[in-house]
Amino acid sequence: MTHTAHRILIVGGGYAGFYTAWKLEKRLRRGEAEVTIVDPLAYMTYQPFLPEVAAGSIEARHSVVPLRRHLKRTRIVAAKVTGIDHAHKTATITPIAGEPYQQEYDQIVVTAGAVSRTFPIPGIADNAIGLKTIEEAVAIRDRLLTNFDKAAALPPGPERERLLTVVVVGGGFAGIEVFAELRSFASSLVAKYPELTFDETHFHLIEAMGRIMPEVSLKTSEWVLKDLAKRGAFVHLDTQVTSAVDGDVELSTGEVIPADLIVWTAGVMANPTVVRGGDLPVEERGRIRTRADLRVGTDDEIVEGAWAAGDVAAVPDLSGGGVGGYCVPNAQHAVRQGKLLAKNIVAVLRGENPVDYLHKNLGAVAGLGLYNGAFQSGNIAIKGFLAWLAHRGYHGLAMPTWERKLRVVAGWLGNVVLGRDMANLEAVQHPRAAFEEFAARPRPAQPAVTPPQAPRDAGAAADAPEKSRVAAGR
Ligand SMILES: Cc1cc2nc3c(=O)[nH]c(=O)nc-3n(C[C@H](O)[C@H](O)[C@H](O)COP(=O)(O)OP(=O)(O)OC[C@H]3O[C@@H](n4cnc5c(N)ncnc54)[C@H](O)[C@@H]3O)c2cc1C
Structure with a gap:
């Protein structure tokens, strides 16, 4: 089969991948290229909403964008890319059902994002949960609610205290947001549980550095610390987790905090499956070495036909504001790299020159629970209610597609009138339990027993009740 159109393969339909495909659909002429997006998930996740999903302020399904609904001219493949052989322009596709196969391409776009980065601390892999996916956010919310139910059924004591203790590891943006949102959620829940008191709920955030939220000024970060302390949430600075075996969180200070909910947000790393499973160049921090025009390679050497963007890529930050000279994840x-990448691919396909990526950081805005937030842009800082409004305004607008924006904003407005939704669907993790409990099963087959030989008349009498039973059953 001969291919007249260029085959563009996008690895990962998250932020950067979704925007690349969306903009390619707008820029490409009909028949100019075939675009395929490969992602094991059928949706792009709006990760900045995960803390609000965990706190019940946003419905989980509203904070993801279904790929098939919004990418109308892109082929969507539910699979993982598990290998990239760029020397032969072939990727290994491992579908969610069926056998792995090889897919040829002309241009590859690597946008497979990042995963939670952990350290080999005993107990963390078994007892903690990350916050990178919608499933994790939902599970965190349901666990908090289930723990409140369990604690309310127990007398005061160590088990009840453990159930009402939340530990978040990592004081970056994501960590502080989920910590503050969960504190706010738990405070509102206490009013619905007459068996529990606010003082019984314990919130601890563990941060290895001497400050939180490096994206905002020291002054703003100190305001956040004070505000959290006022709300009964404790931040342990200059402290590391040394163990979490059986949920007992041991700190480098010697303190031990037994907890039933441990959220790990202490950093991310470029997607190892895609980075290590391929032959594209990788830099010291494990990201794909990418040029400012988003082609893979260096200033001196371009890897023809390969592009990368987002958290998986080390893109030079030409604004001078990045960490180590690269754009922060x-x-x-x-989103901006995804848009430019689409423009640059089309330019290259048409024999034009791609342009360099340049974006000056707009600042940072964090939601810190209902009606509370922090905003920082340069020297300008806003705290409290106005910052919370800015947070909702910014993210409400930034959510891709009007269809999704409307669902999120309608949910927020509904919550103003009705309050946030505290329905707990943790049982969905065992959806067949109720059905199985009462389901009728066939009786196990009885081993065949040869009846003893009986006299003729007695046998006829013994048959009689059996016959009448069969007749009654008709
Ligand atoms: C809790 C939280 C809050 C955040 N808040 C903010 C914020 O307020 N502001 C901000 O600017 N940033 C924020 N971020 C960061 C931001 O969400 C990420 O930087 C952004 O999502 C990165 O986009 P991406 O496209 O590189 O990766 P992602 O959006 O993570 O997408 C990667 C995609 O690749 C797919 N994938 C993974 N492995 C494979 C594979 N083997 N094959 C194919 N596909 C694969 C994944 O399923 C996913 O869909 C936040 C992040 C988190 C976790």
Whole structure:
């Protein structure tokens, strides 16, 4: 089969991948290229909403964008890319059902994002949960609610205290947001549980550095610390987790905090499956070495036909504001890089020159629970209610597609009138339990027993009740 159109393969339909495909659909002429997006998930996740999903302020399904609904001219493949052989322009596709196969391409776009980065601390892999996916956010919310139910059924004591203790590890943006949102959620829940008191709920955030939220000024970060302390949430600075075996969180200070909900947000790393499973160049921090025009390679050497963007890519930050000279992993960059990447691919296909990526950080805005937030742009800082409004305004607008924006904003307005939704669907993790409990099963087959030989008349008498039973059953 001969291919007249260029085959563009996008690895990962998250922020950068979704925007690349969306903009390619707008820019490409009909028949100019075939675009395929490969992602094991059928949706792009708006990760900045995860803390609000965990706190019940946003419905989980509203904070994801279904790929098939919004990418009308892109082929969507539910699979993982598990290998990239760029020397032969072939990717290994491992579908969610069926056998792995090889897919040829002309241009590859690597936008497979990042995963939670952990350290080999005993107990963390078994007892903690990350916050990178919608499933994790939902599970965190349901666990908090289930723990409140369990604690309310127990007398005061160590088990009840453990159930009402939340530990978040990592004081970056995501960590502080989910910590503050969960504190706010738990405070509102206490009013619905007459068996429990506010003082019984314990919130601890563990941060290895001497400050939180490096994206905002020291002054703003100190305000956030004070505000959290006022709300009964404790931040342990200059402290590390040394163990979490059986949920007992041991700190480098010697303190031990037994907890039933441990959220790990202490950093991310470029997607190892895609980075290590391929032959594209990788830099010291494990990201794909990418040029400012988003082609893979260096200033001196271009890897023809390969592009990368978002958290998986080390893109030079030409604004001078990046860490180590590279763009930091955030949505601000991922979305803009995705848009430019689409423009640059089309330019290259048409024999034109791609342009360099340049974006000056707009600042940072964090939601810190209902009616509370922090905003920082340069020297300008806003705290409290106005910052919370800015947070909702910014993210409400930034959510891709009007269809999704409307669902999120309608949910927020509904919550103003009705309050946030505290329905707990943790049982969905065992959806067949209720059905199985009462389901009728066939009786196990009885081993065949040969009846003893009986006299003729007695046998006829013994048959009689059996016959009448069969007749009654008709
Ligand atoms: C809790 C939280 C809050 C945040 N808040 C903010 C914020 O307020 N502002 C901000 O700017 N940024 C924020 N971020 C960061 C931002 O969300 C990320 O930087 C952004 O999502 C990165 O986009 P991406 O496209 O590189 O990766 P992602 O959006 O993570 O997408 C990667 C995609 O690749 C797919 N994938 C993974 N492995 C494979 C594979 N093997 N094959 C194919 N596909 C694969 C995944 O399923 C996913 O869909 C936040 C992040 C988190 C976790």
